[in-house]
Every structure is written in C-alpha cells, then in structure tokens.
Amino acid sequence: MSTRIGQLRHRLTIEQAARTDDSGGGATLVWNTVAEVWGAVEALSGKESVEADRTSGSAIYSVTIRYRDGLEPSMRFRRDNEIYQITSVLDEDGRRRFLTCKCERRDL
Numbered sequence: 001m002s003t004r005i006g007q008l009r010h011r012l013t014i015e016q017a018a019r020t021d022d023s024g025g026g027a028t029l030v031w032n033t034v035a036e037v038w039g040a041v042e043a044l045s046g047k048e049s050v051e052a053d054r055t056s057g058s059a060i061y062s063v064t065i066r067y068r069d070g071l072e073p074s075m076r077f078r079r080d081n082e083i084y085q086i087t088s089v090l091d092e093d094g095r096r097r098f099l100t101c102k103c104e105r106r107d108l
Contacts, residue, residue: 003064003098008038012063013078014071034075039065041079044102061103067096077103 015031022028046059061084063077077084084103092100 003040003100007040008065010039010041010079012037012039012041012065012084014075015078016075031076031078034070035068037065037068039063039077041084056107058104058106061105063101063103064098065101067091067099071099071101077101 013036014034016034018030018032019027020030040063042062042064044060044062046057048055048057050056063084063086065071071086071089073086073088075086077086082105084101084105086101086103088102090100090102092098
C-alpha cells in the first residue's frame with residue numbers, strides 16, 4: 001500500500017496496559033494514553049462464531065500511522081468507543097515513514 005498523508009484522517013489514541021494494585025491484594029488492568037496520532041483505518045475481514053453459548057463477532061483491520069518508535073502488539077488503538085487490539089506492527093517499506101498495524105476488534 002502506498003500511503004499518502006491525506007489518507008491519515010482518523011484521530012486515534014494509542015494506549016498501553018498497566019497493572020495497578022487494588023485494595024484486595026490483587027491487581028487491576030488499566031489502559032494509559034501513550035499518544036494521540038492520525039491514522040488510516042481500513043476493514044479487511046470479519047467473522048462470527050459461537051463461543052460459550054453466545055454469538056461473538058470480530059473483524060480484522062489495517063491501521064496505518066506515521067512511524068514512531070516503541071509501538072508494540074501489547075498496545076491498542078482507541079477511536080471514540082472502538083478499540084483496535086494490535087496483533088502485529090510492520091514497517092513495510094523499511095524506510096521508517098509509516099507503520100502498518102494489523103488489529104482486531106472483538107465482540108461486534
């Protein structure tokens with residue numbers, strides 16, 4: 001994909017998980033904001049399945065942003081109420097201009 005700056009029209013928040021202690025001796029998972037970036041979000045495929053006696057849907061997306069160090073599959077993107085869990089991060093042309101992330105949205 002040849003990405004052009006004008007295609008990065010979706011405002012995305014990059015979030016990273018952190019564990020915080022709770023009052024019961026356990027831990028709670030919270031998502032902290034790392035950065036806000038512009039990106040291109042494109043739906044690639046979707047599926048529906050039955051898990052634990054309920055219907056569950058998921059979709060695979062491609063999210064392209066300007067290159068930035070430190071982006072990992074343990075992070076996620078948020079766009080309004082939509083959450084895109086990062087599954088892979090690729091510098092496709094090797095020139096450190098753009099990153100293309102494969103992401104999954106679950107329970108649609």
